[in-house]
Amino acid sequence: MARTRAADYGDKRRSILDQSAKVFAAQGYDKTSMAQIAKTCGFSKALLYHYYENKEALLTDIIKVHLEELVSEVQTAIDPELSPKAQLQALVTALLLSYEDADDKHKLQINELSFLPEERQADLKQLERDLVSIFAQAVIAANPAIGEQERMIMPVTMSLFGILNWTYLWFRPSGGMSRQEYAQLVTTMLIDGTQHLGAQT
Secondary structure (H helix, E strand, O other), X not given: OOOXXXXXHHHHHHHHHHHHHHHHHXXXXXXXXXXXXXXXXXXXXXXXXXXXXXXXXXXXXXXXXXXXXXXXXXXXXXXXXXOHHHHHHHHHHHHHHXXXXXXXXXXXXXXXXXXXXXXXXXXXXXXXXXXXXXXXXXXXXXXXXXXXXXXXXXXXHHHHHHHHHOHHHOOOHHHOXXXXXXHHHHHHHHHHHXXXXXXXX
């Protein structure tokens, strides 16, 4: 007979992911043990292993849940009634708001994903591609000239992610600009900065 899951299984699993992300981000995945994670979570190692068989499974789930939430929030921000610029700004805003309070998980996605075996990375990289695809379509809609030069689509889209992905290192609400205001700034910079692409030879 299969073991019955406790009523709070989901809550404990989420707590493990949150606490583990902090430990991994602070110490590095390769330097962190399951024993340290169990201690941080206030669990016995036996209870931790009930949820996750090893560090690989734990890191995979941290990044997977993080990316799934990013994709979900960005998809929710898609609104066919918005103008192309407003739509791109809505996507940028949704991503920046999703990054809020998720610095540890975001850091792991950027810096630690490569520690995982290729078979574990596959699904995670697909989620990343899904996210990039949503933004690429919005970028093209905001500036059709980019879509007319296929070689420009990925560089422009990834330049946008290059701006957004590193905000966790420096962005602070006390800095005088909200995430919504920064989203507007980034969107304007991208659209204005690429408006002459169609004129390039």
